[in-house]
Amino acid sequence: MTLPLQFCRTCGAAQYPSRDACRVCLSDALEVRDETVTGTVVSEGTIHRSLDPALVAGGPLRIGAVASPLGVRIIALLAPGVAAGSCVILSPCPDRPGAIIAHPAQQVQAS
Numbered sequence: 001m002t003l004p005l006q007f008c009r010t011c012g013a014a015q016y017p018s019r020d021a022c023r024v025c026l027s028d029a030l031e032v033r034d035e036t037v038t039g040t041v042v043s044e045g046t047i048h049r050s051l052d053p054a055l056v057a058g059g060p061l062r063i064g065a066v067a068s069p070l071g072v073r074i075i076a077l078l079a080p081g082v083a084a085g086s087c088v089i090l091s092p093c094p095d096r097p098g099a100i101i102a103h104p105a106q107q108v109q110a111s
């Protein structure tokens, strides 16, 4: 399970969100590559209402900030069973283009 993520070709730092220059060395030599991204959910919340109705279609959305060992914190939807403190693996959300979803790391490794 991989996630397309932007990296600096000069220093190797991961970038999130994507940007025009590296957050560490300011190089503009950036590339997107598919990477296995794991992390720990450090905060969570629920969106009940939004100015974009498509955002909450199908019920409230649980979201969280995921601290990755790559040095970035990534905002992701939380799959069932994921809460603050959970170890997760991130992937693109199949039914919400552009969104990222956090799955329990143990569940993914077992399947």
Ligand SMILES: [Zn+2]
Residues within 6 Å of the ligand: 008, 009, 010, 011, 012, 013, 022, 023, 024, 025, 026, 027
């Ligand atoms: Zn860099």
